[in-house]
Amino acid sequence: MSEETLSNLLHEGRRFPPPAELAEHANVTAEAYARAEADRLGFWADAAQRITWAEPFTQVLDWSDAPFAQWYVGGKLNAAYNCVDRHVESGHGDQVAFYWEGEPGDTRTVTYAQLKDDVCRAANALVELGVKTGDRIAIYMPMIPETVVAMLACARLGAPHTVVFGGFSAKALSDRILDCGVEVVITADGGYRRGAAAALKPAVDEALESCPAVRSVLVVRRTGQDTPWTAGRDVWWHDLVDRQSPDHTPEAFDAEHPLYVMYSSGTTGKPKGILHTTGGYLVGVTWTHWAVFDIKPDTDVYWTAADIGWVTGHSYIVYGPLANRTTSIMYEGTPDTPHKGRWWEIIQKYKATILYTAPTTIRTFMKWGADVPAEFDLTSLRLLGSVGEPINPEAYIWYRDTIGGGRIPVMDTWWQTETGMHMISPLPGVTAGKPGSAMRALPGVSADVVDDAGHSVPNGAGGYLVLTEPWPAMLRTLWGDPDRYRDTYWSRFPGLYFAGDGAKKDEDGDIWLLGRIDDVMNVSGHRLSTTEIESALVSHPKVAEAAVVGATDPTTGQAIEAFVILRGSAGDGGADVVKELRDHVAKEIGPIAKPRSILVVAELPKTRSGKIMRRLLRDVAEHRPPGDATTLADSSVMDLIAEGLATST
Numbered sequence: 001m002s003e004e005t006l007s008n009l010l011h012e013g014r015r016f017p018p019p020a021e022l023a024e025h026a027n028v029t030a031e032a033y034a035r036a037e038a039d040r041l042g043f044w045a046d047a048a049q050r051i052t053w054a055e056p057f058t059q060v061l062d063w064s065d066a067p068f069a070q071w072y073v074g075g076k077l078n079a080a081y082n083c084v085d086r087h088v089e090s091g092h093g094d095q096v097a098f099y100w101e102g103e104p105g106d107t108r109t110v111t112y113a114q115l116k117d118d119v120c121r122a123a124n125a126l127v128e129l130g131v132k133t134g135d136r137i138a139i140y141m142p143m144i145p146e147t148v149v150a151m152l153a154c155a156r157l158g159a160p161h162t163v164v165f166g167g168f169s170a171k172a173l174s175d176r177i178l179d180c181g182v183e184v185v186i187t188a189d190g191g192y193r194r195g196a197a198a199a200l201k202p203a204v205d206e207a208l209e210s211c212p213a214v215r216s217v218l219v220v221r222r223t224g225q226d227t228p229w230t231a232g233r234d235v236w237w238h239d240l241v242d243r244q245s246p247d248h249t250p251e252a253f254d255a256e257h258p259l260y261v262m263y264s265s266g267t268t269g270k271p272k273g274i275l276h277t278t279g280g281y282l283v284g285v286t287w288t289h290w291a292v293f294d295i296k297p298d299t300d301v302y303w304t305a306a307d308i309g310w311v312t313g314h315s316y317i318v319y320g321p322l323a324n325r326t327t328s329i330m331y332e333g334t335p336d337t338p339h340k341g342r343w344w345e346i347i348q349k350y351k352a353t354i355l356y357t358a359p360t361t362i363r364t365f366m367k368w369g370a371d372v373p374a375e376f377d378l379t380s381l382r383l384l385g386s387v388g389e390p391i392n393p394e395a396y397i398w399y400r401d402t403i404g405g406g407r408i409p410v411m412d413t414w415w416q417t418e419t420g421m422h423m424i425s426p427l428p429g430v431t432a433g434k435p436g437s438a439m440r441a442l443p444g445v446s447a448d449v450v451d452d453a454g455h456s457v458p459n460g461a462g463g464y465l466v467l468t469e470p471w472p473a474m475l476r477t478l479w480g481d482p483d484r485y486r487d488t489y490w491s492r493f494p495g496l497y498f499a500g501d502g503a504k505k506d507e508d509g510d511i512w513l514l515g516r517i518d519d520v521m522n523v524s525g526h527r528l529s530t531t532e533i534e535s536a537l538v539s540h541p542k543v544a545e546a547a548v549v550g551a552t553d554p555t556t557g558q559a560i561e562a563f564v565i566l567r568g569s570a571g572d573g574g575a576d577v578v579k580e581l582r583d584h585v586a587k588e589i590g591p592i593a594k595p596r597s598i599l600v601v602a603e604l605p606k607t608r609s610g611k612i613m614r615r616l617l618r619d620v621a622e623h624r625p626p627g628d629a630t631t632l633a634d635s636s637v638m639d640l641i642a643e644g645l646a647t648s649t
């Protein structure tokens, strides 16, 4: 974000105090900040009472081996028990856990009692497949109830899951399976997207060609499409799970027992396996979900419109909402299938009270026009949430006015796969929100903005966002790579967690996020690494060298722009080559990683030490005259690129 947009943002003067009715009945009041300020660990000890412990913890935090944290030391619990069984035991078995809406229009209603039975059956099925505590299981699924069941069955057995987004390629899936040492995969024949059945199982088969350790593949029948089958390895969910007992006694695991690994892009080509453990994670997501969305389990109908394949789905479709006994909506497909009002139709149908989505989606709805939602009754809504990237004031106001009828607060929640839970966000009954600001750290969370030397900047100044104290849902390490964990997050500023985001404090000390400052792009709220896409491009035989930058895009936030040097034998790079390379990236990583454009160039701008100057390429991609190029090894390179640009358009 440029300095100019930044100062515009900071002159954004609108304030939206909480609606009186909401403030009056809010789960959390301003007192929580004072309480946490006075006794942070005492605050988190109280928050831990929202979940059920089989054995109580004896110490809230052990930070003696920092940055390796242990939360709720000595405590034992079962995450699946907390998400389902205890609600059935307390007499809420008939409450709906999920109103599920398939893209073609088929629906299912899953109560807590049914969910409990299904989770137990699936857990028993996994036991029959030989799964033991500690074994890793990959889940590669569409957005169907069985995805939740599969995750909770893993949690019930203490077998960490790694959910791989269904839009990722076979290659991305096999990389994750290998890195995580997975032996069992849960998938489906396919799912519905954009009005058609999209196969998933063939990608699993392709991935497993390079993963000999995987011995079983459990397959849900969702679409009924023809599915390739490997006898002895593949087993249908309905053959194995349906015949199991709906009873299964949950075992209590240590608070630090691994719950899941979620891969996320970093600044190198190799995705990071972010490890979350059981007790602290569950406390963190349960408390923040209850506080930030003011969840009233008896009356709310809550909808996180995200995919379970991302952390948003893990924390705020599965673990947080279920632990809080929330009734949720889950939708399988795309927002414009079969028509552009699909989401609003769903909200009207189920009388949704809370909607949580991403700025990129809001901007897409803005493009489609306000007359689309205007046809539906959205008056059931009482709270809106945003996540994934900074929300620009225009999108914030449109969301608040057009979807929220001008009366509903917007919770702009800043967090990361690594943080596991919301970190910086308004509180709906407390905060007077400013459009474009995530406001301040939640109670019990400590964030700051620091300069190059790690010193806190004064109000009105910008710098790097850091987290200054450990928090319960923090990642514990990177799977199999504790050194990379320490280097990536804790070495830039000793003793502080470096988030990788730029931020500014306004005159009131409220925080405005400014986007990533490393080589990580944010495309439609999805984190993608420039290096990872560069590696994918270079893996194509026609490419000699590649550089990728994120250019500002009005809808997706950032768009991927690639610059490639072709090998001598590859010709001069006509439209065919560009298409071939875009498809290659989709195959290597997934369609979301496809560059918006690929420019074939003769040279890339590099410093004398050989580092690509992405800043200059970003200038080109954003149609600006290139900035200071004096550190270039060869100053004529930018002219060559400009010429190439002129002839290619």
Ligand code: WT7
Residues within 6 Å of the ligand: 264, 311, 312, 386, 387, 388, 389, 390, 391, 412, 413, 414, 415, 416, 417, 418, 438, 499, 500, 501, 513, 514, 515, 516, 522, 525, 526, 527
């Ligand atoms: C990065 C984390 C957290 C789930 C979705 C993305 C950006 C996220 C916000 C926000 C400004 C945001 C940051 C962060 N980000 N939410 N409300 N305002 N930026 O998870 O893939 O781990 O990405 O997303 O840059 O570092 P993720």
